[in-house]
Structure formats: C-alpha cells, structure tokens
Amino acid sequence: MFSHQGSPFCKLAREALVELELPHLLHSCARGNPKRQEIFKKHGIFQAPYIEDPNTGVKMFESAEIIEYLRATYSLYPQYQNL
Numbered sequence: 001m002f003s004h005q006g007s008p009f010c011k012l013a014r015e016a017l018v019e020l021e022l023p024h025l026l027h028s029c030a031r032g033n034p035k036r037q038e039i040f041k042k043h044g045i046f047q048a049p050y051i052e053d054p055n056t057g058v059k060m061f062e063s064a065e066i067i068e069y070l071r072a073t074y075s076l077y078p079q080y081q082n083l
C-alpha cells in the first residue's frame with residue numbers, strides 16, 4: 001500500500017490491513033517523495049491510500065473501497081464487516 005502518515009484516509013486503510021493480519025508492504029510517500037511518480041505514471045494522478053493486491057491483480061484508490069475490498073476478500077467473517 002502507498003500511504004503517508006499524516007493522512008487520516010491512509011490510517012483507516014492501514015488499520016484494515018492490520019486488523020485482518022495481512023502481510024503487506026507499506027510504501028511511504030509523503031509530499032516530495034519520488035515514489036509518488038510510480039503511481040502518477042500508471043494512473044495520471046496521485047492519491048493515497050492506494051493499494052495493489054498481487055493475489056488478485058486489483059489496484060485501487062479510495063479508502064472506503066479499499067477497506068470494503070479487503071474485508072470482502074480476506075475476512076474470515078465478512079458478514080460482520082460493519083461491526
């Protein structure tokens with residue numbers, strides 16, 4: 001996941017990864033970090049959080065969608081995802 005610490009949206013998405021105990025790489029990309037270019041080149045925009053899931057090929061922005069995707073894909077109890 002591409003993230004930066006000051007972002008409340010990134011914090012929520014990161015929390016979902018941790019809550020589900022999913023091993024992940026966290027690419028820190030605060031303003032000025034050249035890693036932002038990696039996303040910009042692929043999508044023409046930069047926004048964090050952004051994830052790429054190598055298991056499914058999914059690539060996505062938007063914290064709420066990321067959280068929903070992670071829970072639907074990896075939770076053992078997806079029916080309780082809104083608790």
Ligand SMILES: N[C@@H](CCC(=O)N[C@@H](CS)C(=O)NCC(=O)O)C(=O)O
Nearest residue numbers: 007008009046047048049062063064
């Ligand atoms: N609706 C988006 C908002 C994400 C967002 O606004 N991210 C900010 C950081 S808090 C961002 O990437 N801004 C562009 C930038 O930092 O250059 C979400 O929920 O993920």
